[in-house]
Amino acid sequence: MNVSLQFPENLRFTAEHEWFRPEDGAVGITDHAQHALGDIVYIELPAPGARLTAGRSFGSVESVKSVSELYAPVDGVVAEVNPELAAAPELVNREPYTRGWMIRVRADAIPGNLLTAAEYRRLVEA
Template sequence: MSFDIPENLYYTESHEWVDPETGKIGITDYAQDELGDIVFVEFPGVGDHLETDDELGVVESIKAVSDIYAPVSGEVTAVNEALEGEPELLNDDPYGEGWLVELDLDSTDEVESLLTPEEYESQL
């Protein structure tokens, strides 16, 4: 099976992605596929400061409840409120309309320690 892995993002071994240009974070196409139909999403608060590997939120599907972790540290500047009414956006468009939170990154250096698209693909 082939999964969508955009070239402009960086990835974690636990299947989160970050866009260093926008600070947006979400879960990968692989993660949403493994979870199945997503029915609920829980976010941090805007203004919260997250360190790398802090719990960023929870995604609940008909199969499982999964913690989502921050791939980088920074202050939460936005949450995707559309997911509160339409959590299935995570299944339909995990890299677009299904983003989770936006961070003001503490440092772009942290992104360098994440997986490149090629490294993430080989992990799958």
């Protein structure tokens, strides 16, 4: 594959291909995940105030060909949902780490088992 995937250093990752940004609690899916899914046409997200449990599904992302669960990277409460994604789910394909963020979570704590960019890259490239 001659695409160069991005692995930003400031993020933490799950093995299920979600990312978490410790500074502001933003959560999304990785460049690798959006590439594997193909064109995303619909994203189902929880409402602000919803309680998330790390490792449990908090929504789903639907591409032309398939549907995938989204797994919470942390325990916490949904503070904000990206209002742009309802009308423009393709932002997740185009800018998975910036405008394609999905939710912001007020995390109870930052779990130690999240992967660093280097660890996640090794997982994806294995």
